[in-house]
Amino acid sequence: MTMTPQRRSDPRKVALHARNVHFDWTDLPFEWIPGEHFASHYINVLNLLLPEGERWFVQVFSEILPMIRDDQLHEDVVGFIGQEGVHAASHQGVQDYYTANGLDVRPYVAEIEAMFRKVLGDRDLEGKAREEWLIERAAMVAGVEHLTAVLGNWSLNSPKLDELESNETMLDLLRWHGAEEVEHRTVAYDVYKHIDGRYWRRVRTYAVGGVLLFSLWWRGVKFLMANDPTIAADATRPRARIVKLIWAEARHVVPGLGTFAKASWKYLLPTYHPSQEGSTSQAVAYLAKSPAAMRADALAINQAP
Numbered sequence: 001m002t003m004t005p006q007r008r009s010d011p012r013k014v015a016l017h018a019r020n021v022h023f024d025w026t027d028l029p030f031e032w033i034p035g036e037h038f039a040s041h042y043i044n045v046l047n048l049l050l051p052e053g054e055r056w057f058v059q060v061f062s063e064i065l066p067m068i069r070d071d072q073l074h075e076d077v078v079g080f081i082g083q084e085g086v087h088a089a090s091h092q093g094v095q096d097y098y099t100a101n102g103l104d105v106r107p108y109v110a111e112i113e114a115m116f117r118k119v120l121g122d123r124d125l126e127g128k129a130r131e132e133w134l135i136e137r138a139a140m141v142a143g144v145e146h147l148t149a150v151l152g153n154w155s156l157n158s159p160k161l162d163e164l165e166s167n168e169t170m171l172d173l174l175r176w177h178g179a180e181e182v183e184h185r186t187v188a189y190d191v192y193k194h195i196d197g198r199y200w201r202r203v204r205t206y207a208v209g210g211v212l213l214f215s216l217w218w219r220g221v222k223f224l225m226a227n228d229p230t231i232a233a234d235a236t237r238p239r240a241r242i243v244k245l246i247w248a249e250a251r252h253v254v255p256g257l258g259t260f261a262k263a264s265w266k267y268l269l270p271t272y273h274p275s276q277e278g279s280t281s282q283a284v285a286y287l288a289k290s291p292a293a294m295r296a297d298a299l300a301i302n303q304a305p
Helices: 037-067 073-101 107-117 128-155 159-163 168-183 187-195 199-227 237-252 257-268 280-286 292-302
Strands: none
Touching: 037 073, 037 107, 037 128, 037 199, 037 237, 073 159, 073 168, 073 187, 107 199, 107 280, 128 159, 128 168, 128 187, 128 199, 159 280, 168 280, 168 292, 187 292, 199 257
8 A cells, every 4th residue: 555645836726515405496497508409418427427326426435435544535425425415416416307397317327227226336245355446436436536627627617608608507517516626636646545556547547437438428418319209300410410529629518528638638647646737726716606605505504502
């Protein structure tokens, strides 16, 4: 087991805690970015992928907690687990709303659940084999958390979504979640460095996790476009989807292939550290004005003894 790496300076190192947010999805349109059906569903895939994925994060890191010998890192992981649990519940609300209002996402979500529970879940292992499988999954979480930090940073710096008059509740969900991803962006990586840290394992698990994530994401786009009753059939053709993605990224409406290619290159560098992605100060500033976070903070104050 390696020593915990020295943390790079962060002007706004914060104590991580879960914010008990709630969102009202009444009258949320499927096309929540007006005039942008494809972009809306391209981002909507996150509402389908994230709940089960973040429950998996919670499970993996809960099992890792006894392996952590650094008090500060242990505290960070407890905060990370709390935040990820609320993220899962918040995106689950969008799933439930869409299914209840004519866009049944359950068939696609069942595929996601099967992958995390059967392919990436606990196995009937003991001793060293069980520990190695746990470390393998921790390395994969570190890679995925790099991508969620990239997405979080993008969401906090996406003025085009405001220009297009996107649904304010969905924007707050994305930016509240994105701000917390930036806020805790170093935790999964620090855990992996603490319990193992081998570079080639980091590269290998990122490659596996990245392929899984992007293939599932694209399948999710296909599913939503094909099953949204408000979209014309010709908009669901494969070529149409690829063209729409390139065009949406070029206009800064969505993070696309260029964003993820650059992010992957950064992660694969031996000098990579997640503190290089995003600004804690910016994340904290958004959380101080997020409508959902402000309501959660007010409720916590009112319920305090």
